[in-house]
Each structure stands twice: as C-alpha cells, then as structure tokens.
Amino acid sequence: MSVQTGSMGRIRFRRPSAGRIVAWIVLGLLIIITLFPFWWIVRTSLSNPRQLFVDTTSMLPARFTLNNYARVLGMMSTSEAVAAGGSGQTINFLLYLRNSLIVTTSLVIGQISFSALAAYAFARLNFPLRDKIFTLYIAALMIPAVVMLIPNFVLIRTLGWLNTFQGIIAPAFLMTPFSVFFFRQFFLGINREIEESAKLDGASLFGIFIKIVVPMSVPPITTLAILAFLSHWNDYLWPLLIGKDESVRVLTVALGIFRTQTPQGAPDFAGLMAGAVVSMVPTLLLYFLAGRKAIDSIQFSGIK
Amino acid sequence: MANAASTLQTRPRPDWLKPWLRGETWAAFLFILPSLIGFTLFYAVPAVRGLLISFTDWDLLTPAEPVGLGNYQRLIRDRDFWHALWVTLVYVVINVSTQTVFGLTIAVFMDRLTRSVLVRGIMILPFLFSNVVVGLIWLWILDPSLGIANELLKAVGLPRQPFLGSPDQAIATIAGINIWRHMGYMALLFLAGLQSIPKDVYEAAAIDGAGEVRSFWHITLPLLRPVLVFVLVTTIIGAFQIFDTIAITTEGGPIDSTRVIMWHIYEYAFQRFNMGYATTISMALFVLLIFLTLLQLRWFRAGESDL
Numbered sequence: 300m301s302v303q304t305g306s307m308g309r310i311r312f313r314r315p316s317a318g319r320i321v322a323w324i325v326l327g328l329l330i331i332i333t334l335f336p337f338w339w340i341v342r343t344s345l346s347n348p349r350q351l352f353v354d355t356t357s358m359l360p361a362r363f364t365l366n367n368y369a370r371v372l373g374m375m376s377t378s379e380a381v382a383a384g385g386s387g388q389t390i391n392f393l394l395y396l397r398n399s400l401i402v403t404t405s406l407v408i409g410q411i412s413f414s415a416l417a418a419y420a421f422a423r424l425n426f427p428l429r430d431k432i433f434t435l436y437i438a439a440l441m442i443p444a445v446v447m448l449i450p451n452f453v454l455i456r457t458l459g460w461l462n463t464f465q466g467i468i469a470p471a472f473l474m475t476p477f478s479v480f481f482f483r484q485f486f487l488g489i490n491r492e493i494e495e496s497a498k499l500d501g502a503s504l505f506g507i508f509i510k511i512v513v514p515m516s517v518p519p520i521t522t523l524a525i526l527a528f529l530s531h532w533n534d535y536l537w538p539l540l541i542g543k544d545e546s547v548r549v550l551t552v553a554l555g556i557f558r559t560q561t562p563q564g565a566p567d568f569a570g571l572m573a574g575a576v577v578s579m580v581p582t583l584l585l586y587f588l589a590g591r592k593a594i595d596s597i598q599f600s601g602i603k
Numbered sequence: 604m605a606n607a608a609s610t611l612q613t614r615p616r617p618d619w620l621k622p623w624l625r626g627e628t629w630a631a632f633l634f635i636l637p638s639l640i641g642f643t644l645f646y647a648v649p650a651v652r653g654l655l656i657s658f659t660d661w662d663l664l665t666p667a668e669p670v671g672l673g674n675y676q677r678l679i680r681d682r683d684f685w686h687a688l689w690v691t692l693v694y695v696v697i698n699v700s701t702q703t704v705f706g707l708t709i710a711v712f713m714d715r716l717t718r719s720v721l722v723r724g725i726m727i728l729p730f731l732f733s734n735v736v737v738g739l740i741w742l743w744i745l746d747p748s749l750g751i752a753n754e755l756l757k758a759v760g761l762p763r764q765p766f767l768g769s770p771d772q773a774i775a776t777i778a779g780i781n782i783w784r785h786m787g788y789m790a791l792l793f794l795a796g797l798q799s800i801p802k803d804v805y806e807a808a809a810i811d812g813a814g815e816v817r818s819f820w821h822i823t824l825p826l827l828r829p830v831l832v833f834v835l836v837t838t839i840i841g842a843f844q845i846f847d848t849i850a851i852t853t854e855g856g857p858i859d860s861t862r863v864i865m866w867h868i869y870e871y872a873f874q875r876f877n878m879g880y881a882t883t884i885s886m887a888l889f890v891l892l893i894f895l896t897l898l899q900l901r902w903f904r905a906g907e908s909d910l
Binding site for chain 1: 627638645725727750888889
C-alpha cells in the first residue's frame with residue numbers, strides 16, 4: 300500500500316501528494332471539531348460563573364475555580380452556592396451518580412445473565428416451540444421502542460413502581476431481544492465437544508453452562524457489557540418518565556432538571572458543565588479501561 | 604427405566620406429549636423462563652396493549668372509554684400531527700444526508716491515511732456520551748449572547764446567528780448537533796465495510812491509471828453499497844425517533860419549529876395525559892418505521908448478492 304506504480308509499471312518511492320496533504324488537513328479539522336466541545340465543557344466547568352458573562356472567548360478557564368464542582372457535588376451550603384452563582388436549588392450529583400451506578404450496574408448484570416441463559420437454551424437444547432419463541436424474540440427486535448413506551452409506563456404505574464429503581468430497571472432487566480440474538484450467534488459458533496464430554500461425565504446442564512460455556516464467552520460478554528452500559532447510562536426518556544424523584548433520579552434526568560432551574564434568566568452553564576463532567580467520568584474510565592475493545596464493540600453494534 | 608415405563612404404560616402416549624416429558628425440555632424452559640417473563644411483560648403484551656389503548660380515550664385517572672377509530676380520524680385531521688411529521692422529515696433529511704457524507708469522508712480518509720486506533724478513538728468520542736450532555740454542550744456553545752460560536756463568527760466577520768432561538772434555524776441546528784455526535788460512529792461502521800474490500804482491487808485500478816477519486820466512485824462506492832444501505836436505513840429509523848436533544852434544548856419551540864413526532868407524542872401522553880391519542884400517534888410512527896425496516900430487509904438481501 301505504501302508503494303505506487305509509475306506509468307511504466309516500475310515501483311517508485313511515494314512522496315506525499317497534494318491530495319494526501321489536503322485529506323490530512325480535512326481529517327485534522329474534523330478531529331479539532333470533534334474535540335473542541337469537550338475542552339469547552341472542561342473550561343466552562345472550571346470558570347467563575349459571573350466571569351463567563353464578561354470573558355466569552357478565552358481558551359483557558361475564566362478566573363479558575365473549583366467551586367462549580369463543590370456546588371454540584373453538594374459540598375456547599377445553599378447560601379454559599381447562591382453566592383457562587385448557583386440557583387439555590389438543592390443539587391447533589393453524588394446522589395445522582397450513585398443512582399445511575401445502581402441502575403446501570405443492575406441492568407448490565409441482569410440483562411447479560413438472563414439473556415445468555417436463554418440464548419444457551421435456544422442454541423443447544425431441544426424443546427418444543429423453541430423456534431417459534433425465538434422468532435417472536437427476533438420480531439421484537441424490529442419493533443421500535445416508542446410502541447412499548449406508553450403501555451410500559453402504564454404497567455409500571457399500575458404496579459406502583461413509579462419513582463422506584465425496579466420501575467426504571469424492569470423493562471430491560473430480564474432480556475433484550477438483541478442480547479439473546481447476539482449470545483445465541485456466539486454459542487452456535489463454539490465447539491460442542493467439550494460440553495458433550497462433560498455431559499457424559501454426568502455434569503448438569505446448568506453446571507456445563509456456568510463452568511464451561513461462561514468462561515469461554517468472556518469476549519461476547521465484555522462486548523455486550525460495554526454496549527449495555529453505554530445505552531443505559533445515557534438513557535433519558537424512560538428514567539425521565541419513571542424516576543424524577545430525587546431518591547432515584549439518574550444523571551441524565553438530573554442534568555435536564557438542573558437546566559430548567561434558571562437563576563437569573565440564563566441557565567447556570569458553569570454548574571451544568573461541572574455536572575456534565577461528573578456524568579462523563581465513569582464512561583471515560585470504562586473507555587480507557589476497555590480501550591480497543593470498546594471501539595470494536597461499538598463498531599460491531601452497528602453491523603449486527 | 605424402560606421396564607418401569609412399559610409396566611405403567613397401558614396405552615402409548617400421544618406423540619405431541621412426548622417432548623414435554625423429557626428432562627431437557629424442563630431444563631430448557633427454566634433457562635428461558637426469566638427472558639420469557641421479560642419478553643411477555645415488556646414486549647409482547649405492551650405491543651398489543653398499545654394498539655388497544657389507541658382505540659380509547661383515556662386520561663389514566665378515569666376508566667378508558669372506547670372510541671373506535673375516533674383517534675385515527677382525529678389523527679388524519681390533526682394539522683399539528685402533519686406539521687410534526689414534516690418537521691421530523693426535514694430533520695431526518697438534513698441529519699442523515701450530511702452525516703452520511705461526513706461519515707463516508709472520514710471513513711475513506713481513515714482507511715487511506717491512517718490505521719491509528721487513537722484517531723478512531725477520538726472520532727467516536729461524542730457518541731459515547733448521552734444526548735443530554737451533548738445537547739447541553741451545544742446549548743452553551745451556540746448561546747445567542749454568550750456562546751463561543753457567535754464569537755467565532757464575529758472573528759471571521761460574519762453576523763451573529765440565533766441558532767436554536769430562531770424558528771428558521773432551530774431544526775437544522777438540532778440536526779447539526781446530532782451530526783457532530785454521530786459522524787464518527789457512522790465513519791467507524793463504514794470503515795468496517797471499507798476494510799473488507801480487497802486491496803488488490805485498488806492496486807489493479809491504480810495500474811490502469813485510476814486516481815483516488817475515480818477509484819472511490821467506481822470501486823469503493825459500489826462495493827460498499829450493502830453496508831451503506833444497511834447503515835443508512837438504520838440511521839434513518841433512529842433519526843425518526845429524535846427526542847432527547849429536543850427535550851434538552853428547544854422543547855419543541857420556538858413556535859413549534861422543532862415539534863417532532865416524538866415530542867408530539869410525549870406532550871400528549873405525559874403533559875396532557877391523553878393516552879389514547881398519544882398511542883395513536885405512536886402507532887402511526889410505528890407503521891412508518893416498520894415500512895422502513897421491511898424495505899431494509901429487502902435491500903439488504905438484494906445488496907448481499909453484490910459482494
């Protein structure tokens with residue numbers, strides 16, 4: 300690839316062509332456009348809220364301060380917060396961070412365990428109605444979420460689960476059609492022989508699943524865990540409908556409510572950006588930990 | 604076992620019953636039980652119930668009143684609905700077309716220039732964060748009086764713009780925000796397709812004197828078609844359900860200029876508590892999206908034979 304053939308078919312050294320230079324410049328610009336807003340969040344979150352009205356352009360924080368973080372993490376009294384440019388409403392992003400962690404962790408664990416269990420039965424076991432049930436699951440993959448939104452809200456309300464964690468978690472806790480489909484594809488691809496010999500040794504089906512299949516399935520489990528984390532951590536509409544209450548309010552909902560609490564007409568952008576950064580930290584941690592695996596998982600998710 | 608069974612059994616059991624008596628069947632149903640409960644409660648029943656609710660007038664507090672096709676007749680006459688559909692369509696067209704061009708450009712450039720994981724990692728970054736965070740960032744950057752975007756315009760001698768504050772610019776601005784969030788993701792999907800195109804095809808074309816641009820139009824694009832169509836339709840289906848960004852930034856305004864279908868549904872269901880009519884709108888959206896899905900299935904199959 301790093302060689303070009305000349306008109307005579309001879310190989311010659313490639314010097315950067317004008318086209319390549321232009322392409323690099325365009326790509327470079329797109330990288331800057333992608334990254335700049337992230338710097339702008341950090342810069343704003345570290346700025347003095349009042350100074351932001353005066354200094355709209357400096358690339359560095361306008362009068363550096365950590366107060367916005369102290370404010371959104373509930374480490375300031377109300378009067379101090381108002382003095383620092385806040386709205387005086389109680390905001391406690393530590394609590395919302397905890398709520399988001401509870402919701403997302405239980406969803407990732409539940410969804411993956413129960414989907415994998417079901418997928419194993421669909422891939423390996425023979426039972427009546429198997430293909431019919433699986434076809435139904437696949438059909439559900441094609442139904443857009445909006446169709447289930449209102450009936451599911453009504454159901455959660457009837458159960459008395461509004462403003463509870465179980466209400467937020469319920470719909471995706473026991474399965475998602477995509478994860479069942481995904482695990483089944485993987486299980487179909489692994490060699491049966493080890494499972495067969497374990498069966499001859501008298502191992503139970505559940506024992507085989509836990510001791511043999513699960514350890515072999517670390518890659519797909521990681522992929523799904525990453526995808527499930529991202530989709531539930533970032534979910535907004537469902538937790539907005541089910542859990543506005545402080546005690547179960549997740550970060551996305553908290554940021555939305557925080558935005559509408561305007562102190563003097565304009566939103567408190569310094570505080571909002573500090574809250575946004577708090578909500579982004581766990582995702583970034585996961586991203587750095589998972590590294591390439593995260594990129595590959597996301598790339599895979601779109602191809603299905 | 605065999606003896607015990609033959610002494611107990613006077614008549615042979617019917618064939619349909621046999622598989623239900625095997626241990627494997629019981630085990631299998633235990634394996635799928637949690638997922639079956641989840642599927643029934645939160646997918647199957649709601650899908651049917653949604654249809655039923657759409658034939659009623661229901662405010663959640665008093666019992667639902669059957670109105671037959673009343674909601675559907677109302678839908679056809681509802682100018683706000685058609686407006687919402689139009690706004691959504693404008694959004695989808697601006698968003699998906701531009702995003703695809705950007706995504707494709709980034710993918711081709713990454714494919715031809717660099718294999719760097721870092722570059723890919725950067726381009727995907729906006730997609731990792733919630734629509735809420737992304738909406739807030741841009742709300743601030745595009746703020747009509749304090750935002751950095753207007754300062755940049757001023758620096759290059761252009762007039763200030765109201766962006767989200769103007770009925771003429773709001774929906775295009777929302778589309779732009781989501782182009783920023785999704786272009787790297789789309790590029791990553793296209794890149795996977797590009798990397799499956801064998802390199803010797805390009806080398807052969809280069810020997811025949813085809814430059815990069817001609818190779819792109821005559822090799823890359825035709826061979827990428829299946830991936831392109833698949834990603835495009837998936838993106839269109841997603842774009843039709845735009846909600847979060849609008850809920851965070853404009854809430855349907857100014858003057859209904861960003862009142863998309865999902866916002867219309869949200870308002871009817873959860874602000875006016877008109878469950879029957881809200882469900883009817885969501886059924887209309889469902890029909891539209893299922894039509895796109897079926898189209899995708901056809902195209903995808905048609906595309907597969909190409910590679």
